[in-house]
Amino acid sequence: MSRFKVTKAVIPVAGLGTRFLPATKAMPKEMLPLIDKPVIQYVVEEAVAAGLEDVLMVTGRNKNALENHFDRVAELEMNLEQKGDTDRLQKVMASTELANIHYVRQGDPRGLGHAVLRAKHHIADHSFALLLGDDVMDARDVLLTKMLALHESTGENIVALMEVDPDQIHLYGCVVTEGEVVDGVVRVTGLIEKPKKEEAPSNLAVIGRYVLRPEIFDILEEVKPGRGNEIQLTDALMIAAQNRDRAGGVLGVVFDGRRYDTGDKLDFIKATLRLGVDREDIGQDLRDWLKDFNKEI
Ligand code: UTP
Numbered sequence: 145m146s147r148f149k150v151t152k153a154v155i156p157v158a159g160l161g162t163r164f165l166p167a168t169k170a171m172p173k174e175m176l177p178l179i180d181k182p183v184i185q186y187v188v189e190e191a192v193a194a195g196l197e198d199v200l201m202v203t204g205r206n207k208n209a210l211e212n213h214f215d216r217v218a219e220l221e222m223n224l225e226q227k228g229d230t231d232r233l234q235k236v237m238a239s240t241e242l243a244n245i246h247y248v249r250q251g252d253p254r255g256l257g258h259a260v261l262r263a264k265h266h267i268a269d270h271s272f273a274l275l276l277g278d279d280v281m282d283a284r285d286v287l288l289t290k291m292l293a294l295h296e297s298t299g300e301n302i303v304a305l306m307e308v309d310p311d312q313i314h315l316y317g318c319v320v321t322e323g324e325v326v327d328g329v330v331r332v333t334g335l336i337e338k339p340k341k342e343e344a345p346s347n348l349a350v351i352g353r354y355v356l357r358p359e360i361f362d363i364l365e366e367v368k369p370g371r372g373n374e375i376q377l378t379d380a381l382m383i384a385a386q387n388r389d390r391a392g393g394v395l396g397v398v399f400d401g402r403r404y405d406t407g408d409k410l411d412f413i414k415a416t417l418r419l420g421v422d423r424e425d426i427g428q429d430l431r432d433w434l435k436d437f438n439k440e441i
Pocket of ligand 1 (some may be wrong): 157159162258280
């Protein structure tokens with residue numbers, strides 16, 4: 145097996161979700177449903193589809209709803225079975241049988257880098273995939289599989305990138321690149337967390353998928369709290385990008401598919417509609433309604 149073959153995914157779900165308050169007061173934002181499945185299930189399904197069945201969730205307060213969603217509910221299963229409702233029974237069982245899910249607590253939400261560091265013990269000295277629990281990539285568009293293959297063949301840390309409007313770059317981590325984008329891949333030589341528009345080195349934003357080498361844990365342990373007094377993964381990746389001998393450098397995969405930041409209210413609504421119009425059960429009705437609604441607004 146190649147040294148850089150990845151089998152484990154880490155999904156941090158311990159953020160405070162302040163952009164979605166008060167809905168996220170007693171429930172993690174990753175449990176908000178897109179149509180009839182919580183956001184987190186789409187993310188776990190993506191990991192499993194890419195061959196990663198060992199999933200570690202880094203949870204915070206309110207983790208019960210998440211754990212329960214991936215656990216069995218005997219009473220509900222029995223009730224559906226007795227009614228002969230096999231369709232719904234299958235849907236209920238799907239999340240239970242999806243993956244081997246492990247949990248670790250973050251304690252204080254001290255930033256994404258701090259959340260990733262909590263995975264050190266479970267991951268040990270292997271490379272791993274990191275999927276942000278509120279970022280949904282449309283299953284019809286390829287990203288993670290390409291990133292895993294690139295990691296396996298190069299041994300470099302891989303980040304997912306997306307071109308954004310310059311007015312939006314201050315919301316993201318932004319990269320400094322070297323050379324051209326070839327087949328959707330570009331060398332990353334620097335990263336800046338949430339730069340001002342005037343100071344942004346590019347319009348390429350880091351989005352919520354990474355394939356990382358285990359050396360990132362040692363770097364995260366050294367990183368001082370950065371922006372917002374949080375331990376920033378971006379700062380650790382900056383060190384990896386500039387020390388190729390130590391941690392393997394950083395490559396970016398530019399994604400031009402459909403991506404939804406479900407922690408953002410507007411993007412959440414767009415995701416619901418995008419996924420809804422293609423659904424077999426409600427798609428046509430939703431399309432018809434949207435056409436009428438369009439005349440009203
Ligand atoms: P975000 O910055 O989107 O999460 O982090 P947040 O802080 O919950 O969001 P807002 O801005 O307050 O609405 C990206 C991902 O990292 C996780 C979040 O759960 C999300 O999946 N995260 C963030 C942690 O697990 N721990 C942290 O300390 C911070």
